């Protein structure tokens with residue numbers, strides 16, 4: 001079969017798992033046309049079901065959150081059963097004790113939703129932009145030059161025929177999972193360990209009767225033999241299972257449905273559980289590995305293609321989608337000719353230390369819990385850093401921070417958790433501030449999270465002094481419309497001061513009153529008439545500065561100079 005050559009969209013995304021899908025949606029929201037291919041059909045299986053609060057925030061910005069929340073669940077109570085017998089409760093505990101949301105952290109509790117459901121929501125959102133995932137389409141090889149990538153892809157038709165295509169694209173991103181073709185072809189290293197000592201059998205199985213859906217069910221001890229059965233959120237008769245422990249023959253257990261059921265029955269000592277179909281199963285050994293850099297030239301990797309680790313702590317998908325969210329806006333600005341290609345260096349600069357810290361934390365969790373008795377609650381305890389709200393890029397080269405008299409060491413202390421000074425710095429997650437009154441829209445309530453977005457920088461000006469802000473809006477007006485959203489945030493002022501401020505602030509996209517003080521409380525204000533805080537499209541603070549000079553330093557570091 002001869003190959004066709006097509007002039008194609010700006011980015012080819014290889015792999016339509018959660019990570020590729022989030023990248024596609026971020027680019028489409030920026031007006032960048034993409035193609036997204038997957039060598040398989042739609043994925044099956046619960047797998048990466050744990051969704052961390054930082055990912056919920058990302059879904060808020062992407063507009064996918066309502067669909068996620070309509071089906072996702074809070075993490076239920078866990079029940080450990082006594083052996084022998086397997087029916088009497090030994091202990092119940094909360095894996096993630098419920099926390100009350102706060103104004104600056106509205107999504108504070110982790111949730112669960114099967115990975116295949118997460119993907120289908122994302123794929124539905126891609127369709128709104130006219131983008132269909134091209135299933136059964138495989139990337140076989142690629143070559144890159146200074147100005148493009150030539151990708152050789154092959155589509156398999158239902159009759160098994162292969163239709164090759166050579167696709168010329170400015171950028172190629174491999175979100176093609178742990179066995180990434182793209183990572184290998186780029187020659188990126190993937191150093192680390194394979195943990196044969198903690199192998200397990202994982203998968204999803206139908207349970208027709210015998211177990212309730214309200215709790216996660218655990219039997220046995222991880223050091224010898226243990227079974228988890230975890231009900232799915234939507235398809236209530238589907239349970240995720242994990243069978244582990246050195247007294248079990250994992251290869252035999254994974255050899256088929258009947259062997260699996262036999263092992264589960266042996267460990268749980270329960271004959272009253274009626275099993276149905278096996279959905280999928282795998283003999284799994286955690287690999288703990290990461291790349292040395294996230295790309296080369298015009299080709300990048302994200303998600304499992306760049307890092308793999310133990311599922312303990314539920315960080316895999318969550319970290320991968322944040323790779324995509326970091327990369328997406330940078331690629332979009334470069335493709336529009338608004339940023340220099342060197343901006344892409346910050347993708348590795350920012351994500352590599354975060355992923356290195358994550359590998360350390362998940363490995364620690366795996367090792368710490370391994371030999372502890374199941375009834376010991378500390379075995380299951382996860383630190384709050386697993387919610388990923390403290391993940392930060394402090395010290396990254398394009399950030400500008402005039403807040404600080406702190407030492408650089410403290411600022412960069414840990415890319416996974418914030419330093420304990422309690423002050424927001426450039427590189428941190430930009431917090432939410434609700435109950436803001438939009439003074440140009442009859443004081444309608446709005447919030448910062450409703451203003452941030454993946455296709456623009458938000459410039460927050462904390463000031464009641466008009467002249468400073470005006471200079472800022474006039475400088476930014478030279479950039480294309482929509483690139484910056486300028487927001488004047490007024491403190492709680494008297495009614496007459498308020499009317500005067502609104503009349504005098506026509507240059508801003510939004511004028512908000514922080515009557516409840518949430519924004520002024522959580523964002524730092526610097527000495528002087530005004531503090532300017534730039535929030536990047538990925539919801540990260542890009543700059544905290546006193547005025548126009550600091551702002552221009554940030555802008556000149558990220559964008560090409562105005563003609």
Ligand SMILES: Cc1cc2nc3c(=O)[nH]c(=O)nc-3n(C[C@H](O)[C@H](O)[C@H](O)COP(=O)(O)OP(=O)(O)OC[C@H]3O[C@@H](n4cnc5c(N)ncnc54)[C@H](O)[C@@H]3O)c2cc1C
Nearest residue numbers: 015017019039048050139176177303304314315316317318
């Ligand atoms: C038991 C278990 C539990 C887990 N629990 C959690 C959890 O609670 N929370 C969490 O965050 N993570 C969890 N994870 C990790 C999570 O599943 C992965 O990190 C996640 O799937 C990575 O997503 P991805 O999009 O990078 O890769 P994948 O989901 O692996 O998708 C890669 C896609 O690329 C396609 N592909 C591969 N090669 C090619 C090619 N050459 N051409 C075209 N397509 C190609 C594949 O078909 C596949 O669809 C868990 C993992 C396991 C095993």
